Amino acid sequence: MLLILEIAFWLCILGVTYTYFIYPILIRFLAKKQSPNHLLFTENEQLPTVAILIAAYNEEKVIAQKLQSILQLNYPKELLHIFIGNDLSSDNTAKIVEKIQSQFSSLQFINMPQRSGKCVVINHLAQLAKQQLPKETIFILTDANVLLQENCVMQLVKHFKNQEIGLVGANIVNTKNDNMVGELESMYVSRENKMKQAEGLFHGALMGAFGACYAIRAELFKTIPTNFLMEDFYITMQVHNQNKQCIFEMNAIAFEDVPGSMMEEFKRKSRIASGNFQNLFFFKHWLVKPFTPVGFAFISHKILRWFTPFFAIAGLILVWKLSNSHLHYELYEYIFWYKFVFWGLFFVDILLVQINIHIKPLRLLTYFYFMNIAILVGFFKFLKGIRSAAWQSTERKI
Numbered sequence: 252m253l254l255i256l257e258i259a260f261w262l263c264i265l266g267v268t269y270t271y272f273i274y275p276i277l278i279r280f281l282a283k284k285q286s287p288n289h290l291l292f293t294e295n296e297q298l299p300t301v302a303i304l305i306a307a308y309n310e311e312k313v314i315a316q317k318l319q320s321i322l323q324l325n326y327p328k329e330l331l332h333i334f335i336g337n338d339l340s341s342d343n344t345a346k347i348v349e350k351i352q353s354q355f356s357s358l359q360f361i362n363m364p365q366r367s368g369k370c371v372v373i374n375h376l377a378q379l380a381k382q383q384l385p386k387e388t389i390f391i392l393t394d395a396n397v398l399l400q401e402n403c404v405m406q407l408v409k410h411f412k413n414q415e416i417g418l419v420g421a422n423i424v425n426t427k428n429d430n431m432v433g434e435l436e437s438m439y440v441s442r443e444n445k446m447k448q449a450e451g452l453f454h455g456a457l458m459g460a461f462g463a464c465y466a467i468r469a470e471l472f473k474t475i476p477t478n479f480l481m482e483d484f485y486i487t488m489q490v491h492n493q494n495k496q497c498i499f500e501m502n503a504i505a506f507e508d509v510p511g512s513m514m515e516e517f518k519r520k521s522r523i524a525s526g527n528f529q530n531l532f533f534f535k536h537w538l539v540k541p542f543t544p545v546g547f548a549f550i551s552h553k554i555l556r557w558f559t560p561f562f563a564i565a566g567l568i569l570v571w572k573l574s575n576s577h578l579h580y581e582l583y584e585y586i587f588w589y590k591f592v593f594w595g596l597f598f599v600d601i602l603l604v605q606i607n608i609h610i611k612p613l614r615l616l617t618y619f620y621f622m623n624i625a626i627l628v629g630f631f632k633f634l635k636g637i638r639s640a641a642w643q644s645t646e647r648k649i
Contacts, residue, residue: 253573253576255311255326255573256569256573256576259565260566260569260570260573260583261412262339262564263562263563263564263566263569264566264609266355266555266558266559266562267555267562267563269551269554269555270551270552270555270559271556271559271572272336272553273463273495274552275442275446275547275611276550277497277539277551277621278446278449278450278453278548278552279445279446280601281449281453282448282449282450282452283575284455285452285453285454288410288413288416288498290413291409291410291412291413291618292408292409292410292411292412293409295491296412296594298326298327298330298408299330299385299387299388299389299411300332300384300385300388300389301326301330301331301332301388301389301390301391301404301408302329302333302334302380302384302388302389302390302391302469303321303331303332303333303334303391303393303404304314304333304334304376304377304380304390304391304392304393305317305333305334305335305339305376305389305393305394306336306338306369306372306373306376306394306396307336307337307338307340307344307348308333308339308341308344309340309341309344310340310344310395310396311340311344311347313395313396313437314344314347314395314489315346315347316398317348317396317397317398318333318348318351318354318355318358320353320398320399320400321333321355321399322401323375323401323457324401324402324403324404324405325402325405326404326405326408327400328356330379331357331404332357332358332359332380332383332384333355333357333358333359334359334361334376334379334380335348335358335359335360335361335376336363336373336375336376336460337360337361337362337366338362338363338366338367338368338369338371338374339362339363339364339366340361341585344408345360345362346546348360353451354358354597357369359379359426360381361375361376363375368476368477368478369481369482369645370475370476370477370478370479371477372474373392374474374475374477375483375647377390377469377472377474377511380469381469381472386469387470387622389408389468389469389588390466390467390468390472391404391406391407391464391465391466392400392462392464392465392466392467392483392486393463393464393465393505394462394463394464394507396463396508397423397435397506397507398505398506398507399464399504399505400505402422402501402502402503403464403504403505403642404466404503406421406423406502406503406504407419407421407464407465407466407500407503408466408527409422410500411466411468411496415455415495415496415601416455416495416496416497416498417464417467417468417471417490417493417495417496417497418457418460418466418467418468418471418486418487418490418496418497418498419460419465419466419467419497419498419499419500419503420447420451420457420460420461420464420465420494420497420498420499420500420503421457421460421461421463421464421465421466421500421503421505422444422499422500422501422502422504422505423440423444423461423464423503423505423506423507424440424504424505424506424507425437425440425441425506425507425508425509426506426507426508426509432571435615435618436509436516439618440461442459442499444461444534446552447460447461447499448499448550449460449498449503450499451498451499451549452498453544453548454544455495455496455497455498455544456491456496456497456545456547456548457497457498457499457548457555458487458548458552459481459488459548459553460483460485460486460497460499461483462482462483462485463507464503464505465483465487466492467486467490467592468495470601471490471493471495473486473489474488474607476529476533476635477528478529478638479526479530479637480522480523480525480526480529481523481526481527481529482526482636484526484527484530485529485530488530488533488534488537489569491537491545492534493545494518499610504616505508510605513621516621517624518535519628520621520622520625520629520630521625521626521628521632521633522629523625523629524581524626524627524628524629524632524633525558525629525630525632525633525637526629526630526632526637527553527557527626528557528630529633529637530631531553531554534549537549537550538550538554547571554600557626559623559626560623560624560626560627560630561627563623566590567587567590569585569586569587570583570587570590574586574587594620596613596616597616597617597620598607599613600613600616601617638648
């Protein structure tokens with residue numbers, strides 16, 4: 252019995268260590284053996300039509316800047332079509348868009364009849380675009396607060412000359428923030444971008460494009476369930492289901508602001524976690540395909556990370572039981588108290604924040620704990636049932 256407990260404990264440790272430390276190194280090593288896509292559109296060729304889809308809710312602070320960034324794109328204007336769905340905003344979003352609509356000859360602004368949620372808005376915009384534009388159209392899905400660098404769309408679209416590629420993720424760069432939360436989130440996104448790039452090189456096994464900005468073939472877009480919270484991951488995995496590659500383009504740069512507070516970030520991540528568990532059960536068939544590139548990346552990058560808080564809880568219970576046994580008593584007792592020291596540091600940092608003292612190593616530890624507590628909270632929200640994907644925009648900066 253004690254041997255079984257020992258094995259279970261070390262498997263919990265291995266699961267966390269593997270997903271956060273071993274896998275990022277391993278996927279980059281595997282990616283080095285792969286060649287990037289060389290079958291690319293050039294600016295001198297006939298480029299595909301592009302439809303930019305934006306779901307907007309209370310975006311008065313950023314929507315004008317967003318449209319200005321689209322206006323400055325170096326993609327042929329006659330091939331650009333913009334579809335904005337206003338999800339019954341209660342601010343001046345609609346007035347701002349209508350005021351500057353004359354600058355865009357192909358901008359369609361749709362006011363939803365009732366508050367419906369992001370998935371419903373995106374589904375509606377995608378359906379309109381499919382009805383009006385050629386089959387070969389490329390959708391660019393992007394958030395209202397994300398500003399596109401002038402060559403972002405061209406860098407995304409160039410890959411679709413290769414018929415094996417179904418989706419291309421953009422390089423999301425967080426705008427500079429003078430608080431510790433923004434700095435930590437920027438570090439996290441930068442690390443994720445490198446992993447996504449490596450996964451894309453590894454047989455097109457990108458595990459979820461950032462919803463801030465990505466491109467997909469219109470013909471591969473599948474209707475999103477109306478109550479899904481993580482539509483970007485759902486769309487990516489549906490492309491994988493159709494046996495097409497999903498890759499990452501480092502030169503397709505888009506800028507996104509970052510949350511201003513730890514609690515704002517906590518709410519956002521718990522919502523993301525609820526959506527992740529929705530996707531887990533929808534795409535569980537990949538769990539029995541661990542030796543395929545997509546199955547391998549899905550388990551290594553996502554599943555084990557989503558279950559990290561459960562590994563942590565199980566590990567604490569197991570090490571407590573082992574510390575009270577006669578088998579390697581001192582080793583497991585040390586590990587047991589070692590875990591409590593880290594929890595103590597977590598609470599110390601929370602107290603230090605209240606008096607405006609910021610110690611970066613402690614904040615990294617706090618950020619890790621907050622992310623995993625958010626996963627746990629999101630899991631219980633998922634269990635209670637998610638009936639609507641209606642969202643509140645995170646704090647926007649002017």
